[in-house]
Amino acid sequence: MSVVPQEHQNTAVLVLEDGRVCTGTTYGARGTALGEAVFCTGMTGYQETLTDPSYHGQIVVQTAPQIGNTGWNGEDDESSGIQVAGYAVRDPSATPSNWRSTGSLEQALVRQGVVGIAGIDTRALVRHLRERGAMRAGVFSGDALAGTDELTQRVRASPRMAGADLYGAVTTREPYVVPAVGQRRFRVAALDVGIKFNTPRMMAERGIETHVLPADCPVEAIEELRPDGVFLANGPGDPATADKPVALTEQVLERGLPLFGICFGNQILARALGRGTYKMRYGHRGINIPVIEHATGRVAITSQNHGFAVLGEAGEEFDTPFGRARITHTCPNDGCVEGLALTSGRAFSVQYHPEAAAGPHDAATLFDRFAELMGQTR
Known part of the structure; x- marks a missing residue:
């Protein structure tokens, strides 16, 4: 030494x-x-x-x-x-x-x-x-x-981030439950590829009981819960390595369960819908990043942390094995895809962090939208 x-x-x-x-x-x-x-x-x-x-x-x-x-x-x-x-x-x-x-x-x-x-x-x-x-x-x-x-x-000599398979290093090893605050309205299965503590808290405030599951769980573990919806969490690494979460998402979409994803979850849903991803030059990491919702023209100031993004253009529509989909949100700074959804409304995701810890609360209503979707589907 x-x-x-x-x-x-x-x-x-x-x-x-x-x-x-x-x-x-x-x-x-x-x-x-x-x-x-x-x-x-x-x-x-x-x-x-x-x-x-x-x-x-x-x-x-x-x-x-x-x-x-x-x-x-x-x-x-x-x-x-x-x-x-x-x-x-x-x-x-x-x-x-x-x-x-x-x-x-x-x-x-x-x-x-x-x-x-x-x-x-x-x-x-x-x-x-x-x-x-x-x-x-x-x-x-x-x-x-x-x-x-x-x-x-x-x-x-150290590993590059492109091609890095990291979500397995941060996922929970055992399932756990975050109970709803007050009366339980819905039950959600959340795939933990790097979930932040504040996300289940935000859902709990809306009467959602969240079952946080390991990233390698089979679809049968989700079916056993009989959830009202499925949540894809944020997480680290290259989404091109997330083959198991992508395959699980495809199975969830086949079953027609309401689905909501954020950050890494946005990229997982995109891959399940047939879109590619790419590594950004230096990414979006901060709490003041603007995002445009193209259906309304509304701009939200958001919290973000990602170095990879989904291939696509603002307002673009495309066919998937699960129906028509569209790019719903982009960043006006660089045109980066910030959200996508099935046009049926059954699945949607955003690249930013509506739980915003720390950060602005402009996007917190996305959890309300998820609850509304689960209520309509039920």
């Missing part, structure tokens, strides 16, 4: 696969973090970002310069723990200040073994990623420090 000189005890470096190096200070655990470098533009919600399973396998760069002001608490996690591979910030708060805080952000990173870096020019780094695209990266500190050439080779 190499011995780190005293003057480098607090040094950390972030190395991109194209050879760019950012030198800063350690933040969180010391060691090695390898993953895809991406940036999140959210000014708030760093705890929800860090615990979002959709960020599994990624090194998140925060564009907001000051991070950690409100500390860490025991209520805002969106999963069982921090999901990011690594973390990069500019100016971490030394002392958190919030009545809900139970500790600092850095303490949470150390406790959960997440390697981070602070004190770098995140604005310059984000501009580089916008120009060159999201790419493989590594954060190194402590005994993991070495020469630039060696660290760059470690990064280039």
Whole structure:
């Protein structure tokens, strides 16, 4: 094991696969973090970002310069723990200040073994990623420090995000139930390919009992529940690898069950309907991204986290084995597909996060739409 000189005890470096190096200070655990470098533009919600399973396998760069002001608490996690591979910030708060805080952000990173870096020019780094695209990266500190050439080779030897099969790493191992608040109106089977805690909460508030199922569950497990509807969750990785969830979705569509998907679930439904997907240059990750609903012209400001998207054009209609479908939503910034649906109304999905933790609540009514669909079908 190499011995780190005293003057480098607090040094950390972030190395991109194209050879760019950012030198800063350690933040969180010391060691090695390898993953895809991406940036999140959210000014708030760093705890929800860090615990979002959709960020599994990624090194998140925060564009907001000051991070950690409100500390860490025991209520805002969106999963069982921090999901990011690594973390990069500019100016971490030394002392958190919030009545809900139970500790600092850095303490949470150390406790959960997440390697981070602070004190770098995140604005310059984000501009580089916008120009060159999201790419493989590594954060190194402590005994993991070495020469630039060696660290760059470690990064280039790490897996790419394109072709990455990650949803199995974040799915639940055993089914569990989130009960409805008050009287139960509907029962939903939710396929967990990376579900966030706030999604079942949002459904519970609408009288929906949610049965969260592992990603590899057979259709018989859904049929046994006799659900009123099926939900496809968000999640990480390349949707081109999600053959089992896609096959399960096709079986659900064959049975005519009402279906609602978000984020990774949007891509799974798209594949089940015969559409392809592609890797975006640097993706959508933030809480202020506009989306147009083409049927109404309504624009919603949404929370998003995705680096892959569905092939299609605004308003496009196409045939599927389950009936006619159309592209229902797009992003005005880049034309990215943000939603699709069967024209029968029996299945629909969006690329963004209506549970919006953290983020705007413009799209929360999609859960009401799902409830209405289940009521009409029943």
